[in-house]
Amino acid sequence: MTERIRAGLERLFEEHRIVFWYDGARDMRGEFDAVELPGVEKVEVANNEFGLKYRMLRQEPKQRFLVFKDGPEPEMKDNWLLDLQLATAVFKADQAAIWLAELGLPSAFEDVVRDHMEFYRSRARIEALKRLITPADQKSDVLRRMLAVCAGAEGALDTVVEELLGQLAAKRDDGQRLMERSGLMPFFWQQLENAYGYVSDTPDFEDFAITLFKSCYQRALGEDGNLNTESLLMFRRWKNNRLGAEAFAELSAEYQDLLKIEADVKVRELKALRPIDYFEEIDRQIIRGLVEAISSQTVTAADVLAITRERRQSHWYATYEDIYLAIGFATQFQQALAETNLTMSSPAEGVRRYVAAWYKIDQLYRKFVYHMQRSGQASLLGALFETVENRYTTSFLIAVNDAWQDQIAKLDAWHIPGYPQQRDFYLEQAAEFRRKDQKVVVIISDGLRFEIAEECLREIRKLNRFDAELKPMISALPSYTQLGMAALLPNKALTVAGDGGVTSFGLPTQGTSNREKVLKMGRSGDRVKAMKADDFMSLRTDDGKELFRDHDILYLYHNRIDVVGDKLATEERVTQAAEDAIEDLTKLVRKLTTSNFSNILITADHGFLYQHRELHETDFSVADPTGNEILFKNRRFVVGQDLNETTGMKKFTSEALGLAGDLDVLIPNSINRMRVKGAGSRFVHGGASLQEVVIPVLRVGKRREEDVGKVEVQIVVTGRSLISSGQTAVTLYQAQPVSEKQQQRVLRAGIYASDGTLISDEHSLTFDYTAENAREREMPIKFLLSRDADRFNNQDVFLKLREQRGKTSHYDEYTSHRFQLRRGISTDFDF
Helix, strand or coil: CHHHHHHHHHHHHCCCCEEEEECCCCCCHHHHHHCCCCCEEEEECCCCHHHHHHHHHHHCCCCEEEEEECCCCCCHHHCCCHHHHHHCEEECCCHHHHHHHHHCCCHHHHHHHHCCHHHHHCHHHHHHHHHHCCCCCCHHHHHHHHHHHHHCCCCCHHHHHHHHHHHHHCCCCHHHHHHHHCCCHHHHHHHHHHHHCCCCCCCCHHHHHHHHHHHHHHHHCCCCCCCCHHHHHHHHHHHHCCCCHHHHHHHHHHHHHHCCHHHHHCCCCHHHHCCCCCCHHHHHHHHHHHHHHHHCCCCCHHHHHHHHHHHHHCCCHHHHHHHHHHHHHHHHHHHHHHCCCCCCCCHHHHHHHHHHHHHHHHHHHHHHHHHHHHHCCHHHHHHHHHHHHHHHHHHHHHHHHHHHHHHHCCCCCCCCCCCCEHHHHHHHHHHHHHHCCCCEEEEEECCCCHHHHHHHHHHHHCCCCEEEEEEEEECCCCCCHHHHHHHCCCCCCCEECCCCCEEECCEECCCHHHHHHHHCCCCCCCCEEEEEHHHHHCCCHHHHHHHHHHCCEEEEEECCHHHHHCCCCCHHHHHHHHHHHHHHHHHHHHHHHHCCCCCEEEECCCCCEECCCCCCHHHECCCCCCEEEEEEECCCCEEEEEECCCCCEEEEECHHHCCCCCCEEEEECCCCECCCCCCCCCEECCCCCHHHHEEEEEEEEECCCCCCEECCEEEECCCCCEECCCEEEEEEEECCCCCCCEECEEEEEEEEECCCCECECCEEEEECCCCCCHHHHEEEEEEEECHHHHHHCCEEEEEEEEEECCCCCCEEEEEEEEEEECCCCCCHHHC
16 A cells, blocks of 8 residues: 555656645555655644745745645635645545556546446556556547456457457357446447447447448448448458457357348349358358359359459358369369360370370369368259269260270270380380489389379479479370389380289289389399388488488389279279379478489379269170180270170280280270279279370479579559548559469558558458469459548558568568558548
8 A cells, every 4th residue: 555655646746846645534644654755855734834835935945745634625715725735736545546646647537547446446457457558548548448458458449349259259248247347338338339330229249249240241242231331340350360260250150140141142143242251151152153153154264263262361261162172173174175175186196185185174173073072061062063073974084085996996006106105114214314324213103194193293393493394105005003013114025914913024023022123124233122102201311311322223112092092992082092192292202302312203004084973884885805715804904815806895915015925905995894893983994095094204303493482463553542532442463373483472461551550451362373364363452441541641651562471470561552541521431
């Protein structure tokens, strides 16, 4: 108590030479006697008023005095020291006065304390308020800071509302109850009315929250709302704030039903809903609308991709990300298919056109299925899946491979002019490095078909100082694992056995150890090693470098795709396996370079056909193969002796396939399968379709210089740099298309005053346009000004683009543009 009295007196003596102290209750004598202030003379009023006045004014005009009276302050007419008292200060030692003095507030603020005594009964609240108060504060400012302390907020009214919304979502009302006990609720409701236009005969915070959601939804649709535009800005900031996201989602879900949003969005145009994300049902309606429009082909691909791109800003995007991505891939698939001419005049032209463009249709289909599966909400995409699946099977897979089959039927031997053969891979590609006395590592990824390798190429090229190129190679036929693996080794007299196994140089080729033995049959003197990719990945860096030092040729065997696709129980998960394979291979390449390997070849034993839906009866070959002896049969080929020509199948001899022995091979035409008990039918290989036999050779190298950067972004302003209303629109331009080496840039955009005050809403923007057309890389953005902007009228303000520094919470200014803010009388209609 004495310390607080001392502190209060010291503050008064900072401004006054004489301070009066009346002990009206006659209970402060001990405190008066105990307090000692340097340079202050303590005197008492005891019928000595004239002498005291003479002493203080004439005898000691510079001395500071604490004048104490043991009793109440006399009436003005009886107060002989009134003139002196009015010119100086009176210390009030009751609890309210002590708190006022402790806060450093003048006596004019006394009602701020006396009217809200309950607030000050907590030392923690007083200390919190002291930290918030500034010398320029008016009474209303102090009261707002008291609201902030009650709510546990940062200070401004919007933060108080955000904190109370969080408590409401958590089914708590701590802040409101404290405000009520502190007598602050009338002031709070007045503040909500002044700032956001909330008026009610029986104000209630949950009623305000419901009104806030409803009004912001209406305003976003261009309709009138009960609250003003400032409420919309506050609402957006709260919604987009990472700390408020959970509370927003909780209340949005609750009020979505109350406000009957599901029924309302169903009668809205898709265009009207595009920029809004205040309720989850909006995203679901947009998805339903997109699926319907794509299925009925009543929307352009450009519009679909624009909408899915816009929805990245949605609060619910993480929930529906895979659905939006699936929709995007389905749209690109439809567009690619519509632009494709599936004709060819020769096998070579078929391969050329497949690796130039047609592979993309396989890739887009796979990506669509992957994201549809991953979303876990396939029902939303049911109609779209049917459309994509039907078109992929009928308009692409069957169409392109029927045309391809017409070319295959003319072949007497399995050879596509102008394209390397798999059985020549070792001599022509792997050993090429050894002829230059360079070491090489070959990664063979089981089932890595061409389109997956192309995506892998792009991922590897995103790595700093890595480059890669992709070329096609024609697999051995039948296109199955044992033969493909053997053909990639040094080989001689490749022979298919009755069980499907393959020998080379008379040696078995199945299994890593056997393949290493065959690998040693290559160049004389080469130190060779064959191992599983997983085993290499588990090596320590020093062990990897030792492996490089001690070997000239390293073959790594990787299996993510085939091991999943070749099993009936798991074949539908092959799209996930493809994603895993790409990630594996990217990591493998990085680890190889840290072990000093710089020449890397990635290839495959075969490709595959995949259709996500269960197959129709017509997808199976009609005729059963016949002949002297059938030795081996799977969904896509038959091996035997003296096999008969069979309707719907192409017959090859061993010699025609470049194999030793006297076996015959039957390959079902196009994409047809044979019935094999217990085998999967959606993922198959072994046949001669483009997807099975066009396999990749991916060459990976390391550069010395850094070669990965981010796209540049520019602010484009047409006309004068003037803001004259409550909103302004600008265009942001991405200067280069995104590529593997020129990567996306993520920025935050907002309008700031010269002192750093944010005076608009703020947008988080991702610049990842891939279009070559410059106009398609423009991003129009509209900013709404807050009421804070009024304080900076007729001043320069700045549109700033800021970029996050790494993973920290700090942002660096990327670029900015100066505007002059010159608004007339601001009204809510400005917005």
